[in-house]
Amino acid sequence: MTAAQPSTRERPGRRRARWWRPWLYLAPALVVYGAFLLYPLVRSAQFSLFEWDGLGTSTFVGLANYADLVSDPGLRAAFGHALVLIAFFALLPLVIGLAVAAVLNRARVRGLGLFRTVVFVPQVLAMVVVAVAWRAIYAPDGPLNAALTAVGLDQLTRAWLGDYTWTLPAVGLVGTWVQTGLVTVLMLAGMSRVPTEQYEAVRLDGAGAVREFFALTLPSIRGEIAVALTLTVVAALKTFDLVYVTTAGGPGNSTTVPAYEVFQRAFRTGQVGSAAAVAITLTVLIFAINLVINRIVEPKESR
Amino acid sequence: MIVSRFETAMNYLLLIVVAAFALAPIAVVLFTSVQPPLGESGVALGNYAQAWSEGNFARYLRTSLLVSGTVLAVALVASILAGYAFGTMNFRGSGVAFPLILVGIMVPTEAIVVPLFYDLRTLGMTNTLWAVAFPQMAQSIAFGTYWMRAYFRTAPRSLMEAAQLDGASERRVLWSILVPLGRPAIITMTVLVFMWTWNEFLIPLVMSPNGAYRTAPLALALFQGQHVQATSLLAAAAVLVALPVVIVYLFLQRHFIRGMLEGAVRE
Numbered sequence: 069m070t071a072a073q074p075s076t077r078e079r080p081g082r083r084r085a086r087w088w089r090p091w092l093y094l095a096p097a098l099v100v101y102g103a104f105l106l107y108p109l110v111r112s113a114q115f116s117l118f119e120w121d122g123l124g125t126s127t128f129v130g131l132a133n134y135a136d137l138v139s140d141p142g143l144r145a146a147f148g149h150a151l152v153l154i155a156f157f158a159l160l161p162l163v164i165g166l167a168v169a170a171v172l173n174r175a176r177v178r179g180l181g182l183f184r185t186v187v188f189v190p191q192v193l194a195m196v197v198v199a200v201a202w203r204a205i206y207a208p209d210g211p212l213n214a215a216l217t218a219v220g221l222d223q224l225t226r227a228w229l230g231d232y233t234w235t236l237p238a239v240g241l242v243g244t245w246v247q248t249g250l251v252t253v254l255m256l257a258g259m260s261r262v263p264t265e266q267y268e269a270v271r272l273d274g275a276g277a278v279r280e281f282f283a284l285t286l287p288s289i290r291g292e293i294a295v296a297l298t299l300t301v302v303a304a305l306k307t308f309d310l311v312y313v314t315t316a317g318g319p320g321n322s323t324t325v326p327a328y329e330v331f332q333r334a335f336r337t338g339q340v341g342s343a344a345a346v347a348i349t350l351t352v353l354i355f356a357i358n359l360v361i362n363r364i365v366e367p368k369e370s371r
Numbered sequence: 372m373i374v375s376r377f378e379t380a381m382n383y384l385l386l387i388v389v390a391a392f393a394l395a396p397i398a399v400v401l402f403t404s405v406q407p408p409l410g411e412s413g414v415a416l417g418n419y420a421q422a423w424s425e426g427n428f429a430r431y432l433r434t435s436l437l438v439s440g441t442v443l444a445v446a447l448v449a450s451i452l453a454g455y456a457f458g459t460m461n462f463r464g465s466g467v468a469f470p471l472i473l474v475g476i477m478v479p480t481e482a483i484v485v486p487l488f489y490d491l492r493t494l495g496m497t498n499t500l501w502a503v504a505f506p507q508m509a510q511s512i513a514f515g516t517y518w519m520r521a522y523f524r525t526a527p528r529s530l531m532e533a534a535q536l537d538g539a540s541e542r543r544v545l546w547s548i549l550v551p552l553g554r555p556a557i558i559t560m561t562v563l564v565f566m567w568t569w570n571e572f573l574i575p576l577v578m579s580p581n582g583a584y585r586t587a588p589l590a591l592a593l594f595q596g597q598h599v600q601a602t603s604l605l606a607a608a609a610v611l612v613a614l615p616v617v618i619v620y621l622f623l624q625r626h627f628i629r630g631m632l633e634g635a636v637r638e
Contacts (some may be wrong), residue, residue, distance in 0.1 A: 087463070089541070090456040094468065097453035097512045100445065104487070104509035105475045111486035122489065168389055175382045183386050185624050187393045192620045192627075194570035196588040197613040200595055201400045204602050211399050249393050250631075257632045306479045309572040313592050327481045327573075334485045335577060344485050351482040358477060 109351075115344035122340045133345035142321055143346065146329045149236055150305055153325065156240025157247050157304035158297055164244075165251035165296065170281050173259040174267075184256075187249030195246075199313035202242045203229065206314075229315055236323050239314055243304060251296045258292030259285055294365035301357050305350060326350050404606035418607040422594070426608050431590035432615070438575070438586055439568040441504045446511035446564055447557070453512070454519025455545050459531065469520070475513025480506075480573050488577050502578040503586075507571055511564045522556040523549065559630025562623050569616050587612045 116133050120126035137143050172180070190198065205212050206228035213225040228238040262285065270284050286293075308327035311317060317324035317332070324332075326346050334343035407415035423429065456462075457469050483506060491502050526549050534544050550557070575586045585593075591612045598604050620627060 090460045090462040090465070093452040093456035093460075096445075096449040097472070097516055098468070100449060100505060101472060101475060101509045101512050101516075104505045105478065105483055105513065106471070108483035108486045108490070108506075109478055111490065112482050115486055115489075164389075168385060171385055172382060175379065177379070177382050177386060179386065183390055184628055185621075186390045188624070188628060189397065189617070189620070190393055192566055192616050193613050194572070194588045194591075194616070196570075196572055196591050197609045198396075200591060200605055200609045201396050203595070204403060204606060205396060205399055207602070210602075245392070245396065248389075252389065253628065254632065302477070302479075306481065308481065309588075309592075312572070313595065327479070330481045330485065331573070331577070335488070340485060340489065347479075347482045347485060351478055354477055354479060 112344045112347055112351075115341055116348050118341045120340045121338035122334070123338075126341070129341065133342045134349070136342060137345065137349055142324070143326075143329060143342075145321055146324045146326045146346075149323060149325050150307075152236055153240050153243060153304040153307055154301055156237070157243035157307075158300035160244045161247040161251040161300060162293070162296060164248050165255045166286075168252050169255035169259050170285060173256060173285075180256075184253050187252055189249070190246045191250050193246075195309040196313055198242060198246060199310050202245075203314050206238055230319055232319055232322050235315055235319065239310060239323055242310060242314070243307070247300045247303065251300065254292045254296045255289060258289030262288045290365045294361050297361050297365065298358055301361070302354055305354055305357075400606045400609055403603050404610050406603040406606075408603075415603070418603050419611065422604050422608040422611060425598075425604070426590055426594040426611075428587065428590060428608065428611050431585055431587045432611075434584055435569055435586040435588075435615075438500070438504050438507070438584065439565055441500060442507045442511060442568045443561065443564055445504075446508045446515050447561065449508075449512050450515025450519045450560065451545075451550065451557070453516040454521075454523050455549070457516065457520040458523025458526070469516075472513050472516050475510060476517060478510075478513075480510070480571075484573055484577050491578070498579050498581050498583045500584060503575050503584040506574050506578070507568050511567065515560055515564065518556065518560050519553075522553045526552065555626060556630075558623065558626045559633075562619060562627045563630065565619060566616050 117128060117130060118126040119129045119133070137147070204210055207213075208225075208227045208230075212228065216222065216225050226234060229235050231238075266284055266288075267280065270280050275283060306327055307325050308331065311323055311325050311328045312331070315323045317328050327350065330343045330347045330350070332343075333339040333346065404418055405414045405416060406418070407413055453472070457465060487502070487506055488497065491497050496502050530548060531544050534548055535541075539547070569586075570588060571586070572588050572592075575584055575589050579585060591608055594608050595605055
């Protein structure tokens with residue numbers, strides 16, 4: 069490294085002349101980003117217009133792969149399952165998180181820091197680790213069935229990951245477990261920012277705890293709700309490793325999801341174009357959901 | 372506000388129930404991982420040794436470390452440089468280039484992995500560090516550039532101008548003043564990128580089909596396939612794979628949680 073040059077060239081007035089200076093700083097980022105993210109994204113869109121088995125020649129099919137999304141029952145089911153997962157990954161944690169945070173926010177409880185650390189732990193574990201753990205919990209002779217038997221609910225025991233009706237909710241519940249801590253901590257952070265005087269004012273108006281929550285707390289944390297929903301909905305839509313490890317889409321195709329279909333079609337069954345179409349649809353869906361959530365939940369004026 | 376003792380008790384009960392919900396599955400795994408074989412009693416730490424050697428985890432954890440380290444080194448430097456340019460300089464084209472990078476935060480891995488595999492296969496580059504690390508670098512750079520730009524925008528302008536009047540070059544202002552000041556932001560980014568890379572599954576699964584760059588989470592999935600019945604062995608393996616990230620998290624959780632929250636509401 070050469071020492072800084074103490075020359076007049078460094079004076080702010082001269083900076084405008086060297087228009088390429090910023091691009092020098094951007095170059096490494098732009099090169100890696102362009103080559104390994106932007107370019108493949110464009111290529112995916114291109115792939116999605118072809119029929120290709122990954123080896124031979126490809127045939128241009130226009131939007132036929134996208135038409136399949138509507139007519140192919142397997143793909144339709146996959147997107148339907150993704151919607152169910154959104155309920156488990158996003159809505160359920162939001163309801164729990166709001167309730168827990170609303171109760172804890174007004175009370176001075178000790179140990180909140182430790183609580184935050186603990187409920188965040190599921191968030192940092194690899195999904196594979198989570199999946200292996202929950203597979204053991206859901207096993208026919210696993211702790212869940214053992215616990216049900218112990219409290220006399222034998223008739224509820226089952227092979228949780230081998231049951232056509234129960235496997236998807238069982239997988240979804242893993243998502244609830246992973247996301248609830250994150251959402252709770254986000255809600256707590258949002259609520260702690262509401263000034264105490266506002267609570268006092270609402271109370272003086274004669275509002276009870278419920279009205280206080282809907283009239284003051286909820287509107288004040290719209291930003292945090294938007295963030296929580298964005299993160300969790302996207303996580304639900306991107307679910308891959310969880311399904312790959314717990315159920316591999318089964319039994320039948322009762323737990324297959326779009327991300328799993330992308331993998332299967334591109335690398336197992338030789339439908340590369342179809343896989344790309346699912347991937348692009350998923351991406352558009354994620355962008356659209358981001359947009360909608362931010363429109364609905366964010367207040368008009370920027371925070 | 373005065374809170375009744377009953378209410379206080381209910382609050383603590385709620386804290387405990389939610390924390391137990393988060394911890395119970397982890398406790399189950401830890402408990403299972405030291406279960407001795409049927410008919411024996413006591414604590415069987417041997418499961419860890421057995422999982423370690425049978426699953427080849429020494430090798431796969433090394434691979435994970437190599438991949439994470441490479442991604443982290445490049446993504447960190449590239450993001451700091453790009454964030455500096457976006458955050459402190461006015462230039463034509465930034466209005467196009469920055470949103471373009473933001474797009475990358477939302478693009479799911481599924482959307483890039485298919486052409487990445489087939490195109491890099493054509494170039495003979497699958498099963499290399501390039502194929503496994505560079506796509507993850509690109510994703511981390513998208514987030515990192517956004518993250519570092521936010522920091523550089525709030526960095527004290529007067530300090531930068533004073534340093535420049537003293538004859539410090541742009542580069543010196545960045546590395547000797549702004550980077551040391553921005554340590555909290557940089558630590559948060561380091562934790563997040565390390566965690567994401569360590570935990571990534573789809574990219575190493577697809578980009579290294581022959582297993583040359585098989586990372587620890589993949590090895591765990593494979594191990595599960597081979598030991599479906601050996602629950603305690605599997606649990607021990609799961610703990611081995613999770614441990615590095617959990618240790619990093621517990622050491623830096625303050626930064627990590629604050630970083631998540633600040634990033635979340637900054638928008």
